[in-house]
Amino acid sequence: MWEKLIEAFANFIHSSGLYWLVENFSDMGYKNLIMIVVSLTLMYLAIKKGYEPLLLLPISFGMLLVNLPITFIMEGAMTQIPLPDGTIFEFAGTKIEAAATFAADGPETVAYILSQAKEIPGGLLYYLYYGNKLGIFPPLIFMGVGVLTDFGPLLANPKSFLLGAAAQFGIFLAFFGALMLGEFFPELFAFGPKEGAAIAIIGGADGPTAIYTAIKLAPHLLGPIAVAAYSYMSLVPIIQPPIMRLLTTKEERKIKMKQLRPVSHTEKILFPIVVTILVILILPTTAPLIGMLMFGNLIKVSGVTEKLAEVASNALMYVITIFLGITVGATTSAEAFLNFETLGILLLGLVAFSFGTASGVLLAKLMNKLSKTQINPLIGAAGVSAVPMAARVVQKVGQEEDKSNFLLMHAMGPNVAGVIGSAVAAGVFLSLFLTA
Amino acid sequence: MAEWLEEGLVGTINGVGTVFIVLVLIAIVISLFKYINKINISSFFKPAVKKTLPGEGSQTNDAIHSTPEVSEEDDAQLIAVIVAAIAASLETSSDQLQVRSFRRINQTNTLWNRR
Known part of the structure; x- marks a missing residue:
């Protein structure tokens, strides 16, 4: 005993x-x-x-x-096959997969496995992760984002779209950088065009878009990409202001912009419908992201589906956030995270963010020179999306020069245009590399 | 040209080009929106439930600003009631709150009878 x-x-x-x-x-x-x-x-x-x-x-x-070791919380199903000599053979996969693997040994083996083997289900997070793996969670979050987004400032000043587009330039620069790292240091960074595209979208400063693209193009890099994207988004108030100050003069930062025209209810209703049709006709791959974003917005602005809007932007969004967050975190196992590629991703993400900010500000400067009405170049920085943080940063940097300058609403235009811009950029990458 | 360079250039030009074309196209369409208000098809799109939103139309705006029949004394009473209700819901006392301005909106369907 x-x-x-x-x-x-x-x-x-x-x-x-x-x-x-x-x-x-x-x-x-x-x-x-x-x-x-x-x-x-x-x-x-x-x-x-x-x-x-x-x-x-x-x-x-x-x-x-x-x-935490040997929890198997992110491991898939396992099949235990009892062998004739009494030992147990463990197969990593479901019973059907085991039978298919040994199909070459003849129908008796398949029948034996199907009748005798025991399938042990996978871990909790493995199954929750399917919402990410199948590309379901990020578009649902985007629906909630759509409810919470006010496209009014953008409707009042359609020129903001140019700034939202310019700030996506950082994405493509980072894409270039990723290909370069993969070419010159192949033993450290296994970055091809798919990986490059997934990493570059970090510069879109949009969590759901980055996660969606990573899942579709480079799922093995999802953990580091998501961590980099959200870390940089929270660091927007630190990363952006020095770049903004460097590229603008004191006078430019002091520019006060003309008040935005009021936007009618009809325009607000038409906007999500028109954008959905236009963008998805041109880029069908953006349907999940743009489609859900605009649907979310429509159920709010229509004024007849308040309950739907409320659920999409509150209860549902928080439920999905929990599942998405915890399972994205679960992809950061030690072997997937502790390598040079993660460092490369962090570096490229910063490049994408910084150059996105810079190109937004530079285009806004140019527009200020060419346009009849004055444009404060600072609002270009908000084009990187990161709603509404980037717009708040613009407001803050503007007020450092002139306490009476209120740029927030003007910055919201490029800010929400950036959301559409990065979704379009993601759509371009998906259409280029998803099947390649 | 090296393969990676070609791939990078194709991706970048394609990407920047498409993003600009799509967003400029939307911008052009949206800039036409301002004429919508002039043609006045807005009544067509008004939701079944009538609500007053800021800037919705001149007619409703007039309704918001013109409430002459309410006397100042009534207003004072109303403000007192509103402040008391807000204070109760925030679990604070009414002297912690300050009413800077208030206006009446013509909202016939309130939260209470909405479904």
Whole structure:
């Protein structure tokens, strides 16, 4: 009896994560430990510093869960096949997949596997992750974003669309950079056009768009891309102002803009319908993102579906945010995250963000020179999207020069145009590389 | 030309080009929107439930600004009631709140009878 007790205790110890960590420390364990520290740091930033807490907190917690050893919480189904000699063969996959794999051994083997093997379901987050894998969650979040977005400032000043487009330039520069890294340092960065496109979309400063593109083009890089995208979005107030000040003169920053014209209800209703038809006719690949964004907006502005708008922008969006965040976090296992590619992604994301800001400001400067009405070049920076943070940054930088200058509404135009712009950029990449 | 360079250039030119073309196209269509108000098809798109939104039309705006039948004394009473209600819902006292301005909107269907 005593021996049995000791044996049971030893088995218990051996099956613990702590034992695994000690046993495999020099091999894998230290990496898990680093990732746990990273996840705790992100949690600290989310809770204490308030950096995008709605997403960073679920992401960091998913990161923690998946890096605590041998939880198999992100592992798929497993099939145990009892062999004639009494041992058990473990196959990573479902029973059907096991049968298909051994189909060459003849129909008896298939029948044996189907009748005798035992399928053990995968982990919790593995199944929740399907909402990402199948491309469902990001467009649903976009629907909520659509409800919360007011396209009024954009309707009042359609020129803002140019700024929203210009700020996407950073995306394409980062795409170029990714291809270059992949070409010159192939042993460190396995970046082809698909990976490059997925990474570059970080510069769109739009979480759902970045995640959607990454899932479609480079799912193995989803974790680092999502973390980089949300980290940089929360760092917008730090990244953008120096670039904005560098590229504008004091006089330009002081420019006061003409008040926007009022926008009628009819225009607001027509906008999402017209944009949906126009954009999706030109770029069918944008249908999930633009379609849901505009649908969300329509159910709000129509005024007849308040309850739908309320659910889409509150309850539903928060539910999806939880699932999306925690499962995106769960893709950041140590082996997927701790490598040079993550560093490359962080670097390229910063390039995309900075050059997007710069190109937006530069085009706004040019427009100010050419246009009859004055345009404050600062509002170009809001074109990177990151709604509404980038617009608030414009307001703040503008007020540093002149307390009585209110640029917020003027910046909201390029800001929401940037959302459409980055979705279009994502659509271009998808149409170029999804089948290639 | 090196393959990566070609791929990069094709992706970039294609991408920047498409983004600009699509957004400029939308901008052109949207800039035509301002004529909508002049042709007055807006009555066609008015939602079944009549609501007053800021800037919806001159007619409703007039209705908002012209409420001459309400006397100032009534207003004072109304403000007192509104402040008390807001204070109760915020769980604070009414002296913590300050009413800077208030206006009546012609909203016949209130939150209470909406479904």
